[in-house]
Amino acid sequence: xxxxxxxxxxxxxxxxxxxxxxxxxxxxxxxxxxxxxxxxxxxxxxxxxxxxxxxxxxxxxxxxxxxxxxxxxxxxxxxxxxxxxxxxxxxxxxxxxxxxxxxxxxxxxxxxxx
Amino acid sequence: xxxxxxxxxxxxxxxxxxxxxxxxxxxxxxxxxxxxxxxxxxxxxxxxxxxxxxxxxxxxxxxxxxxxxxxxxxxxxxxxxxxxxxxxxxxxxxxxxxxxxxxxxxxxxx
Numbered sequence: 260x261x262x263x264x265x266x267x268x269x270x271x272x273x274x275x276x277x278x279x280x281x282x283x284x285x286x287x288x289x290x291x292x293x294x295x296x297x298x299x300x301x302x303x304x305x306x307x308x309x310x311x312x313x314x315x316x317x318x319x320x321x322x323x324x325x326x327x328x329x330x331x332x333x334x335x336x337x338x339x340x341x342x343x344x345x346x347x348x349x350x351x352x353x354x355x356x357x358x359x360x361x362x363x364x365x366x367x368x369x370x371x372x373x
Numbered sequence: 374x375x376x377x378x379x380x381x382x383x384x385x386x387x388x389x390x391x392x393x394x395x396x397x398x399x400x401x402x403x404x405x406x407x408x409x410x411x412x413x414x415x416x417x418x419x420x421x422x423x424x425x426x427x428x429x430x431x432x433x434x435x436x437x438x439x440x441x442x443x444x445x446x447x448x449x450x451x452x453x454x455x456x457x458x459x460x461x462x463x464x465x466x467x468x469x470x471x472x473x474x475x476x477x478x479x480x481x482x483x
Contacts, residue, residue: 263416292469292470301474301475301476302417302462302471302472306472307470309469314469335386344415349417352416354469354471359422359424361419361422362471364416366416367415367416
């Protein structure tokens with residue numbers, strides 16, 4: 260079975276550019292999560308969706324970050340404009356929305372803002 | 374104040390040398406305590422979920438236990454392929470949000 264698919268795997272861009280990260284959740288999963296991982300802060304939740312509806316975006320750092328889930332099989336995380344402090348590994352995870360189901364993670368996008 | 378604290382931050386073991394990793398938490402209304410394994414360049418891989426004090430789960434050389442304040446991941450007779458970062462996380466209340474500890478990097482030398 261295909262797992263969570265993220266693209267691109269690596270992104271290097273200059274400060275001020277728009278960055279779009281993409282995620283395809285596991286088929287049949289109806290919750291989707293975006294996390295950011297840094298050495299200093301570890302893994303932190305940015306936003307999550309249930310049935311394509313944003314439920315908790317309290318982790319989104321600022322207005323430069325936005326996330327969408329137009330359908331059950333696709334989500335994007337956009338940073339505009341990007342800054343060097345946004346450099347991190349961004350993970351997408353999906354989950355079947357039922358009692359006691361674990362989240363399954365993609366292999367992440369390593370983002371470097373120069 | 375961190376809600377999830379893992380110790381030690383790093384651990385080196387010889388192959389076959391058993392040990393335990395600790396995850397302590399301070400939240401009330403714990404709903405689930407999760408253990409994940411993360412290899413370099415990969416996303417976290419789910420290992421276990423624990424829900425109530427006294428619960429235990431096992432998988433190969435790993436056993437996870439839960440009390441009201443902490444969880445342990447016991448590694449029995451580890452092998453080099455067990456080398457990874459082990460992450461502890463929890464959910465609370467009605468949220469699906471996972472709150473992670475900083476992780477523990479395990480190195481098992483042959």
